[in-house]
Amino acid sequence: MDPGSASEPFRLVETLFHRALAVPDEERESRLAEWCGGDAELLREVRSLVGAFTEAGASGPPPAPDPWIGRQLGHYCVERLLGSGGSGAVYLASRTDGEFHMKVAVKVLASRFTTELLQERFIAERGILASLAHTNIARLIDGGITSAGEVYVVMEYVDGPPLDCWVDQHRPPLDALLRMFLAVCDAVEYAHRNLVLHRDLKPANILVDGEGHPKLLDFGNAKLLGPESSGRLTQLGFRAFTPDFASPEQVLGGPLTAATDVYSLGVILYRLVTGKPPYAFKTYSGGEYIHVLRDYDPPAPSAAITRVVGPAAHDAPFPPAQRRRQLRGDLDAIVMKALGKEADRRYATVAAFAADLRCFLEARPVTARVPTLRYRARKFLWRRRRTVVAALIVAGLFGAGVASTLRAARTARAEEQRANRQFRDVRDLNRALVFEIYDAVQALPGSTEVQRSLVTESIDYIDRLHRESPGDADVGIDVVEAYTRLGNLQGNPYSDNLSDPDRALETLRKALDLARSLARNNPNDRRMQRLMGLAEQGLGEVYFGKRDVASARAHLEEAARLLDAAAHRPPLSAPALAEAASVQGVLGDTYSSSLGRVEDRAKADASFARSEALDREALELDPAQERARRGIAMMKMQARRSMANLRLEAMMRTKLAAILPSIGAFDEGTAQARAALRVYESVASLDPENQRSQVDLANAWYYYAESLDYKSEKGGKRDLEDARRGYGKALAVCQTLLRASPGHSLWSSMAAETEFRISNLSEKLGDRPAAEAAFQRARALAIQIADREDAGQAELARAAVIFSSEDLPAAWRDLPRARRYAARLNDLTGGTSPHYLYTLAHICRLEGKIAEARELIGKAEGLLPAHAPPDPKPYLRRQIEDEARAISAAGGSPARPGKSR
């Protein structure tokens, strides 16, 4: 389906609609009249839509006057809306009796939300709040049910901004901010002690009053735990949450415990101390939540604080460098512990979380650091004890090595020799780290954090290495390779990666830039071509993962060119050829992923084929090249997959093309058939011996012609001619099929039908000789297939129609033969098919047997399913009704047999 296809008149109406709304109200009428010229229909159309806009509004109906405002609820008069959300709305109200004046917040359950479940929850919230009395929790004051049965609660009104806004505005120093946060923790802890989980903790639910006291509100999502579960705050709850602050178990489904609120508090603290959330959701889709919450570890708070430069610097809520220093270490550990993906890795209680924060404020050791290490150690030792130890030792050596090397490099020329030697050592170590240790660590479960820190440290190190040794080609090559490798680890969707495509692009660009500058000095060096190619490939793959297909293709095309060239510079090497093959495969992926464009499919096929050819070349050089062997298998699969998808899509289009004309959607039918044709033609040309491709092609041509044929009742001569040409194409394919298997009943039947259509169209076009020739061929084929013992219903029906056509000269008819076929059809179906009864009635009418025709058509009509008027009339019903009318018309004076229409 072509998504951009809007019919011309509709597009005009739309354009005028938007233009009309853009002019001031008072000018609209006159401008509209002017634009529409004299077209009253168009004017009416646009005017009615503009009217609908005023009535329905830009986003639904006009805001009805709020029925709550001005209402008296108990002692309180509702004044204005404060906000609305999840389950209801909150209004500002004031107590009016006597001299006593007090502002309160009234929460009501909006009428359209009054499902039983929500009412229950609402009432539960009231019960929960009533049981809580804490300075940092908005107090419950009153509540009731109106005479109309609406429930409401009256709460303390907190006149202030949400916690995060307050912090952004007031920019408190870290210790003041933490003390404020601790007050929130106390409130949550208090609720937990009262067996209440909040489950929707977020800054918007924590307001800060004029004196700087945070107040927790909205227990609408809270769960009151029954006494039976009082031991552990565990409850499998109704799933409702705010994604940014929800814990993995809320998103993924799991028991909710006090640790759930700990997690949300952790997110809030992260946001407060760094100024940004730990996760930046892009699409807010379920898949994304799941992916991010399960697989992505946020950077530690100190790492999340980025350098701010330029005019924005003095707008920063805190001096970044200082804040980074303050967070690094203990506070990082505390926040990350609260954000543990598994509940049992977090603080078990809010009290424990708060206690650690207090330790931090008092500069005492925090508990967060030790257990995490132990936990990690346990996880690592679980399977690959030896590798882990090696990794940790190397990581430790590595840090020391860099420091001493850099120091040495800086000291003096006199020590150059020694520095160089050490430099080499560190380079070797780096290679080991990047290329070997990482692989080992990557295979370990739960090692994402270690991987991330290894990658970050490695990049820092390589940056320095690069700066310290400008112009050294060998070091340059190492650096490019390392950047490419690390960039891919950061976010290349084709390998296991750390899901950070933006950083990946940054690193890969460094690789490409450096590779290019190296290549300038060594233009004929195949190593440089290869390096550029691999960096381009990385960039292309990361872009593809980001769904930026255009950028992906540009980089991959370049990568394919470079790697192909590099692989073919002597001496040939199997691994280089396999590399070139691999990038072609990815390029093919980018083309086969865009649906509906045959040119792209052809490019995909070309890439897959090139990939396979390169792999074969590699195997000729080295039969043991495993990568090439795997590549060939994969390309075969890819080509098949893309073919299967393509066929499925084309099949759907053909089905649509067959159906659409019967509901009057001729143009759409033609468009679908044309799209299917494009696909089938390309498939058939790739695979001309395949019978299925040919049958598909014949069908597609047939439906294409048919949609034009039906349309031609409304359309003109050109449609008729196009339709005839289309049937001609279908016929040609049928004839090819018949040459391969002469007398095949299906192809013969298709050919007969197609010839018959061609004959009809030729007659309409006034081309009698062509009509007659086609009819004779149709006739011969029809007799051949319908006279067989085993002739099926479709063949018989087709033949009956061919021999009783009213669209062709009466002399060509053979009514006795048509009757024989129609009678047999009704025998086969026991007279229960409205379609065949109609066929026989039609023949009777032509024979002049009006009474019989009338009886038959009545029977046929009675067998039709009921028709509900607004639905389009099914084609068969229309045919039958037309026939019934024709029979009535012929009623008094029976038509003479053989009378032309």
Next chain:
Amino acid sequence: MSEPNPGEITQLLHQWKDGNRDAFDQLMPLVYSELRNIATGLMRRERGGHTLQPTALLHELYFRLVQQRRVGIGDHSHFFAFAAKLMRMILIDHARARSAQRRGGPNIRVPLSDELSWLGDDESDLLDLNRALDRLELMDARKARMIELRFFLAFTVVEIAETLEISKATVDRDLKFVRCWLYRELKGAPGLPPA
């Protein structure tokens, strides 16, 4: 909502990977049944509740297929458009059955988006909407796609823009027009005698 048996799908996906084309054909009804489950969830869904959305479940389904690396990352737009259409079919069939039997089955809350808040909750309203969408489709297929994604899968504007590969501004503009067009089609032209 019952979890489909992921093992079965994985197995078929593997067979498909190994070149078994029948597996592909068997996979389609399995996706269909998952969509049906999501639709059943829709019928039970409370309006406006901040629950895990059906959209999320759909994304999860797709994500799972992607994670198996058996569906390409680039196939998302086709998958979602297909799912929206299927979802519309399922819901409309349900509404038809309900209106024919005058009983049975849970009530459906469609459109999912509150944009057509003036549309009633009756089956007949839904069937009217369906017919209007059929008409819209003949005139402007892209807008019909958009509405399907919006109403039957509760896609956000951003998601629609990504899926149809058009800008967010275009989606906003198109939705504004279609909202009015549907209002006019279903409620009659304001201030004018109904056609």
